[in-house]
Amino acid sequence: xxxxxxxxxxxxxxxxxxxxxxxxxxxxxxxxxxxxxxxxxxxxxxxxxxxxxxxxxxxxxxxxxxxxxxxxxxxxxxxxxxxxxxxxxxxxxxxxxxxxxxxxxxxxxxxxxxxxxxxxxxxxxxxxxxxxxxxxxxxxxxxxxxxxxxxxxxxxxxxxxxxxxxxxxxxxxxxxxxxxxxxxxxxxxxxxxxxxxxxxxxxxxxxxxxxxxxxxxxxxxxxxxxxxxxxxxxxxxxxxxxxxxxxxxxxxxxxxxxxxxxxxxxxxxxxxxxxxxxxxxxxxxxxxxxxxxxxxxxxxxxxxxxxxxxxxxxxxxxxxxxxxxxxxxxxxxxxxxxxxx
Numbered sequence: 357x358x359x360x361x362x363x364x365x366x367x368x369x370x371x372x373x374x375x376x377x378x379x380x381x382x383x384x385x386x387x388x389x390x391x392x393x394x395x396x397x398x399x400x401x402x403x404x405x406x407x408x409x410x411x412x413x414x415x416x417x418x419x420x421x422x423x424x425x426x427x428x429x430x431x432x433x434x435x436x437x438x439x440x441x442x443x444x445x446x447x448x449x450x451x452x453x454x455x456x457x458x459x460x461x462x463x464x465x466x467x468x469x470x471x472x473x474x475x476x477x478x479x480x481x482x483x484x485x486x487x488x489x490x491x492x493x494x495x496x497x498x499x500x501x502x503x504x505x506x507x508x509x510x511x512x513x514x515x516x517x518x519x520x521x522x523x524x525x526x527x528x529x530x531x532x533x534x535x536x537x538x539x540x541x542x543x544x545x546x547x548x549x550x551x552x553x554x555x556x557x558x559x560x561x562x563x564x565x566x567x568x569x570x571x572x573x574x575x576x577x578x579x580x581x582x583x584x585x586x587x588x589x590x591x592x593x594x595x596x597x598x599x600x601x602x603x604x605x606x607x608x609x610x611x612x613x614x615x616x617x618x619x620x621x622x623x624x625x626x627x628x629x630x631x632x633x634x635x636x637x638x639x640x641x642x643x644x645x646x647x648x649x650x651x652x653x654x655x656x657x658x659x660x661x662x663x664x665x666x667x668x669x670x671x672x673x674x675x676x677x678x679x680x681x682x683x684x685x686x687x688x689x690x691x692x693x694x695x696x697x
C-alpha cells in the first residue's frame with residue numbers, strides 16, 4: 357500500500373488509516389473479532405491506526421492495545437484523541453491541562469504503549485484557552501509521551517488561531533487535522549483543506565463513507581439499514597428529515613455513477629477522498645471483517661476527470677448536502693444581543 361508523509365512531520369503512513377471507533381460496545385462487542393480485523397489490516401499493508409479515549413469509553417483503546425501487543429507496536433503509527441466525556445466527573449472532559457495530562461496517561465495504559473505517535477484534540481473547547489491546551493500538549497511532547505499533535509473537526513478560524521498561538525508562545529503546533537470529508541460532505545474543501553495546505557498540516561479525513569450512506573446500503577425505494585449510530589444521531593440518519601432525504605437522493609445518484617464506472621460505491625467514495633491533494637490518508641472504520649475487505653481495494657482505484665466532474669454535478673464542490681454532517685457549525689447569533697455586542 358502506498359505510503360504518504362503526514363504533513364511536515366517526516367512520518368510516513370499508509371494512505372488508508374484504520375479507524376477503531378467500531379471496535380467495542382459502540383460497534384462490534386466481540387473483542388477477539390475486532391483484534392482479528394486489526395491484524396488483517398496490518399497484514400494488508402495498513403500502518404496507521406486511529407482511535408480515541410471516548411470510543412466505547414476506553415474499550416476501543418484497550419482492543420487496539422491488545423492487538424498490538426507482542427511486537428506489532430513498532431510497525432504502527434498510532435493515533436488517539438482526547439476531549440470527550442469520560443465518566444461522571446464534570447472535569448473528565450474538555451481541553452484543559454488538568455484533563456489532557458491525566459487522560460494521556462490513561463490512554464497510554466489502555467494502549468499498552470510508552471508513547472503516542474499522534475495525539476489529537478477531538479473537538480474545540482470554547483471554555484478553554486487554546487494556549488492552555490497547546491501548553492499541556494507541548495509538555496507531553498517534551499516528556500517523550502507524544503510524538504506529534506493534531507486537531508479534529510476544528511473550524512478554519514480555530515485552526516489558524518492555534519497556529520498563531522503556537523508561534524507566538526513557543527508551543528508545539530498542530531501538525532494534522534482530522535475533518536469530516538466525503539462526496540456528501542464537501543464543506544471542508546472551501547477553507548479547511550486550503551488552510552491545512554497553507555500550514556503544511558497533514559489531513560486524515562473521517563467518514564469517507566458518510567456513516568454508511570456511501571456503502572451501497574442506502575438506495576431510493578429500499579428500507580434504510582439500522583445501526584446504533586442512527587439511533588444516537590437522528591439528525592444525520594433520520595430519513596424523515598429533509599437534509600437526510602437529500603443525502604439519500606445524492607447517494608443513489610452516486611451509486612449509479614459507480615456502476616457506470618465499473619467500481620463499487622465504496623471504492624468510489626474512498627478514492628474520491630484520497631484524490632484531494634491536501635489529504636494524507638482516509639480513515640476507514642470497519643465493524644466487521646467483511647467491511648474491511650470491501651474497503652481495502654479502494655487504495656488501488658484512480659478516478660478519471662470525467663468521473664470527478666460527474667461527482668461535482670451531483671454534489672457541488674465545497675457544499676454539505678446535510679449541514680448536520682459538518683461536525684461544527686457557525687455560532688448561533690439569532691439572539692440580538694450576540695449580533696450587537
